[in-house]
Amino acid sequence: MLRIPCPFCGPRDETEFSYEGDASVTYPALDAPEEDWFEAVFLRDNPRGPHTELWHHANGCRAFLVVERDTLSHEIRSARLAHGPTREALE
């Protein structure tokens, strides 16, 4: 069982969260070349080791978190709010 330290709720079980994938992906502008969209939608680094990823605290405070987790050891280094303004207000 992963325990994810939600900034609002404290350490919570992974079963309260929904995994939303690689947080390092940034989506290009709508009129960006197809190649950029292809990369953002389909290609992933998929590292063995530290990974920045999105978790949605769906059965909790509903916030999206950016979590740094090791994909080999599952060690969680940090969890911050994904939404910039709220994060800045909180931190």
Place this chain on the structure above:
Amino acid sequence: MQRYNLLSVICGGLTGQKHWQRVWGHPEPKPHYDVVIVGGGGHGLATAYYLAKEHKVRNVAVLEKGWLGGGNAGRNTTIVRSNYMIEGNTEFYEHSMKLWENLSHDLNYNVMFSQRAHVNLVFSPAQRDAMARRYNIMRLNGIDGEFWDRDTLRRRIPHLNHDHGRFPILGAYVQPRAGTARHDAVNWGYARAATALGVDIIQGCEVTGFIRKGGALTGVETSKGEILADRIGLAVAGSSSLMAHKAGLGKLPIESHVLQAYVSEPLKPVVDQVIVFGGVGHFYISQSDKGGLIFGGDLDHYNSYAQKGNLPVYEHVIAACMQVLPCLGRVRVLRQWAGLVDMSMDGSPFITKTEIPGLYLNAGWCYGGFKATPASGHTFAHTIARDAPHPANAGLTLSRYREGRQIDESGRGPVPKLH
């Protein structure tokens, strides 16, 4: 190669079983091969076998970092089926099924392929309609499929929870030719048959890098030194992204996830078919010849290279088991394990040449790697030997994502954890 037959069994029985020989060797790598296959799993070994057998390319090495059977070949739930609907998958998996049907004879090794039927339970009219569409399309494509109504299902599998209060079972869609095989035997059989044709299987040999000349790859750097090769095939599902980065392929449309499997204590025969509960939950179960119930369910749902699963999914799987087969409630689970799977962006694999000359890729197997083993090897060998795909893997390209031609069997979009 020492042939296995009735006579050899009888002679062996009368001479104290002293006739058994090692079935594959432990050669040191040669400096050069025509083809080097990276990854000694089922797919890599099958590729080497078909290269040697069908394409007469016999100067072949299979490089395995660990040992044969230590990866996903030994970590799956042994189900073989070809109930696919989408072009690209149908012809490939049916090709695999046909190879399975003759595999034990072909390899002269009993892979214990048992066509005991794959029974997909349905719980709602909507699910029944969706499955009817799938199985009708299969039949039009020449793949067997049939519907078992409630009475038939009750007769065939009386101990299912037919009258579940909330989700009564409405029937099942069945592929009679589907079934199970002995997972280790598939690897051992391919390894033995490939060795007999002159293939070098080199265990404990990790590929750490690639040798380049111009834009092409001309060999691999390994923990046992440099090995030159005219062509290199990657069959390292689970770790495909890592090897692709090393080879200079860049990012792949893959996330590595963990898929768990479980086995119970051995029981007398109780599950005669492969029974699948999909939709509300996710659960599939069969029984090995040794008596253990082998079952599994969903992924752990987050990127992982851990080769061990987590408890929430375990709980889900057991809960699903109790919904459809409550008679197993007192059975004890003996072991639990997990394998790394390449979850691709459309749920389908790729067997293809790459943009790098000399490099061929076999990856993206999602849940489907074990049943694909014979066709994966067969078509990958064809792709490597002829530098062009076999008709059965012509659709399994890497470029399909760029071209907007995904083979998305479940229609879930580019979300690997959902496939």
